[in-house]
Amino acid sequence: MNASSTKSATTANSLPGVPATLALLGGFRDTLRSFSEREAGVEREHLVQSARLRKQLEQETGSVAESLSAALQEIKTGHLSDKSALERHFDLRKVHIKKAQENCRAAAFQLIEEQEGRRKFEIQREQLEATRKRDGDDLAERKRFDAFTAGLTVERDALAEFEGRAIATLAGYPVFQRQLQAATVRTPPDVPSEEEQVLARFRAAVGEAGKSLQRIRKSFLPLLFKYLPLWLLILLLILVNAALVPALRHWGIGSLTWTHAAIAFAASTILVVGLYFLGRRVDAPAVRDLVAHLETARGLFDACGEVSVRNHEAAMGRITADFDALMDRLNREWKQLGTRSASQRVECEVDLKARLSRALARNGAMRQKGLDRLEKTFQTTLDQARSQAGSRRHSIESTQGGQQQEIERQYQSRWATLENEWTSRIQSLASRLSEVSSVSAGLFPEWRSDWMTDWAAPRTFAGAVRFGEASVNAAALAGAVPKSARLPLAGLSEFRIPLCLTFPGEGSLVIETGDAGREQAVGVLNNLVLRLLSTAPPGRLQFTLLDPVELGQSFAGLMHLADHEDRLINSRIWTQVGQIEEQLARLNEHIEKVAQMYLRNEYATIAEYNEQAGRIAEKYHFLVIADFPVNFSDLAARRLQSILASGPRCGVFTLIHQDTRRPMPADFVPAEMHKHCVRLRIGRSGVFPGDEPIEGVTLSLDPPPAPELATPFLHAIGRASIDSNRVEVPFADVIPPADKFWSLDTTTELRVPVGRTGATKLQYFALGKGTRQHALVAGKTGSGKSTLFHVLISNLALWCSPEQVEFYLVDFKKGVEFKCYATHRLPHARVVAIESDREFGLSVLERVDEELKRRGEMFRKLGAQDIAGYQRAGGREPIPRTLLLIDEFQEFFTEDDRVSQGAALLLDRIVRQGRAFGIHVLLGSQTLGGAYSLARATLGQMVVRIALQCNEADAYLIMDEENPAPRLLT
Secondary structure, eight states: OOHHHHHHHHHGGGSOOHHHHHHHHHHHHHHHHHHHHHHHHHHHHHHHHHHHHHHHHHHHHHSHHHHHHHHHHHHHHHHHHHHHHHHHHHHHHHHHHHHHHHHHHHHHHHHHHHHHHHHHHHHHHHHHHHHHHHHHHHHHHHHHHHHHHHHHHHHHHHHHHHHHHHHHHTTTOHHHHHHHHTOOOOOOSOOOSSHHHHHHHHHHHHHHHHHHHHHHHHSHHHHHHHHSOHHHHHHHHHHHHHHHHHHHHHTTOOOOOHHHHHHHHHHHHHHHHHHHHHHHHHHHHHHHHHHHHHHHHHHHHHHHHHHHHHHHHHHHHHHHHHHHHHHHHHHHHHHHHHHHHHHHHHHHHHHHHHHHHHHHHHHHHHHHHHHHHHHHHHHHHHHHHHHHHHHHHHHHHHHHHHHHHHHHHHHHHHHHHHHHHHHHHHHHHHHHHHHHHHHHHHHSOOOOHHHHHSOOOOSSOOSEEEEEEEEEEHHHHHSOOOOSTTSOOTTOSEEEEEEEEETTTBOOEEEEESSSOHHHHHHHHHHHHHHHHHTSOTTSEEEEEEOTTTTTGGGGGGGGGGGTOGGGGTTSEEOSHHHHHHHHHHHHHHHHHIIIIIITTTOSSHHHHHHHHGGGOOOEEEEEEEEETTTOOHHHHHHHHHHHHHTGGGTEEEEEEEETTSOOOTTOOHHHHHHHSEEEEEETTEEEESSSOOTTEEEEEOOOOOHHHHHHHHHHHHHHTTTTTOOOOOGGGTSOOGGGTTOOOOSSOEEEEEEEETTTEEEEEEESBTTBOOEEEEOOTTSSHHHHHHHHHHHHHHHSOTTTEEEEEEEOSTTTTTHHHHHTTOTTEEEEEOSOOHHHHHHHHHHHHHHHHHHHHHHHHHTOSSHHHHHHTTOOSOOOEEEEEEETGGGGGSSOSHHHHHHHHHHHHHHHHGGGGTEEEEEEESOSOSSSOOOHHHHHTOOEEEEOSOOHHHHHHHSBTTBOGGGGOO
16 A cells, blocks of 8 residues: 555545535634734733823822812711611611511411321322232232132042043943033032132042052953953853854864753853852952042032132232221321411410510511611721822822833733744644645545556545645735734745545535536546545445536546446446436435435444444445536436535435536526535636635646557456455454353244444345245355355254254255255254255155144144243243255255145245244245246245345245335345
8 A cells, every 4th residue: 555545544635625625714714814903902011001001190189188188078978878778778667577586477377288188198199009909909909819710620630630631541341431520519528618628628539549549450350441441251151162162073072962062051151140149249348439529529620619619709808908998097187287287377376476476576676786886987087088198199190100010021922922922823834834734735635647557545534635725825815914024924924735525524515617628627527536545445335427418428538347347337427317317316315325325313424433333334426517507407406415514424425516607407407416415616717615715815727648648547446446346344343252052042033143234234134023034045056155054044043942943955057056054064054955856845845744743743742832831831842943944945946746746835834834943944046037936825924035136026925016125235
């Protein structure tokens, strides 16, 4: 980096803009005029003071006798006046005492009323607090009652389940089943008064019933006849005996006959029937106990509900009774306040009358003392007046010499002060001018071949740009300068000061020309563009060039920049009416975006924002116009006025050449343009600011470099600006600190930072709340879609444990994007599809669909509707948030076959039902157009839309038909 670019980071702020420069010259002019007037004033005041002293001495020595006579008469008159005043004073004091007594009475009565009012306010506040307490206790009791009622519901369900198991256990003895089903409700006579005690007895009865059922289960006969009923055993005996005789004869044992078989059948039947009735006899007591305990449990359950309702009503009654008692006490106290206040008023009245009598007595005594003191003072004052007259005559002569010396001292002091102030101001101005000239020379040297060849892009924007200089003649500027040699100009009789635009406050310029001066004005605009490019980092500036008359010839040399980076000059030079309207509309859109998204009420200007933003600082935009208002429609003029008014705060500045011979568009107010721009006029008599030249100041404008110097310089700037729009935000800006790894809980929402927004904030990707359940990402190849996916996956893996989030990753770009997660075995990745096979992708959808159904069954069993409800219901198995991420999802639908139909069906079900079970879908694609794609109804469920750089058609598809903003992304 060369010397000028190094210095720009630290000295640019010392350059004044044109208004500041004119103010500086105005201050210099006012200083010259002021000191010229003060110089004459010092001499004039010295002569006047000397003459006044001589006259004063003559008057004082002649008036001493007159003064003494007048003083004696005045003392006598004063004595009489003081005596009369003393009388009036004590009379008035008597009136004041009586008035004070009335005021005290009023204040005391007011205090009593205030105390009464405060206590009434406190009573009202206590009544309000009592009401709030009653409402709070009422709400707490209702919540307790509702919670206990919910617990009874659980106990009722458990009892029903136990009865079902008991009936199933006695399936082999229908008579026992009927006894169990016919069991009634039996309420014990000694039911406790507390519902918890009743609930405990209910649980004990259920426990006893369980013990009875356990005794039944220990007997093998109920289990035998449960699975082999009596009729089935008899049927088996018939079949066995019927088949036994033929079988034995077949084996050669022919001595058995059918009679023997009948006897065996009868014997076995009697045995089986005996066992059946034996089991009934043995288990009958346990069944009776079971029935009795169940009847008791049912009675206790009903009693528990009744006791709970009765206790709830009693508690509500107590709350109401306590509230009514407190309100009665406060109402009684309210009624007693009036009687107490009346008593206090009577006591106050008696006390005030006694105090009034004492005060009037003291006032009379003080009056007499005052009269005695006045008489003594009168005699003493007469003696002093006569003595002072003699002393005064002596002092007049003695002070004459001293006063003359003081006048001379003051005269020299005034000159010393004037000299010091003059030296200070002139040196300060000279130092300021030297500093400005030095900084300007360092930042904006002359266009020399060696400097332009060695130029290197600066790292920071200078924040100012020079376009000319002012030559100043001090005498002509001020009209009068100090005459004394004690106030020298010190080299400032003639000097030069550079003219600069400063950013963001004074960065816009309008140059007005008439019959002459157009070429000079256009040259200044070209010079300004080159100066700006030379003092700014690559890519920090963007120019929009309008040349409606010369059709681009005015700025033709700047087109060399487009050979390297066309965005520096917005692709081309615009000339036609429609083009001008469109470019001004784009700048207005940019201003709206910066004001609403970045500055808001946090930053006063784009400079403050960029200082905080660092890597993602916004560009400065310059609108350069030749021959305004040619080809400016009314719409374009209104848009230009908006840019002039709002643009500088948002980093949009205007450099305008105005042809004053052309009529202005309707409703365009030149005064508004002048309010927001530095205004220069080029006429036949030269260049001057505003409407009239400044006497003693001559302005000259800097021309652009010769084409043989400018063209190589423009190519150097263009080469330095290649790929300058690329902005990289380090991944470290969004990852959690080391002690926060796996610290994020996703029960209610999946939320993780993925980048920067604004100067200091992070941009979050959030799913899982409200309608924000699924996301759709679209962008051209190279727009950053894969980078976004990697940031999202990696940062979620850092913030969340595998029990909080899991991934199903499908990539139809040959699997290269997500392969790294399979290679390094990312613990969060359940599936990584590293083959771009449509059938395999369909199998991943089927796996996610199975997980959706599994979670649905788990949630239904616990009566939960989402992950938070599942955890509150006591679910023990971790349920992580599932993110199904499919890059280039449209590959599913490249053919109209079984795979595409299945994928459409599964994706639609997952998108519609996944919200409740913590399953979210993120689809990415280069384009949403084409003949085959996912159903619009399914895409409509995906309300989180992320648009990267894309064409206008895809911009409407991913957003809506009224929002083509993504087409502006670069």
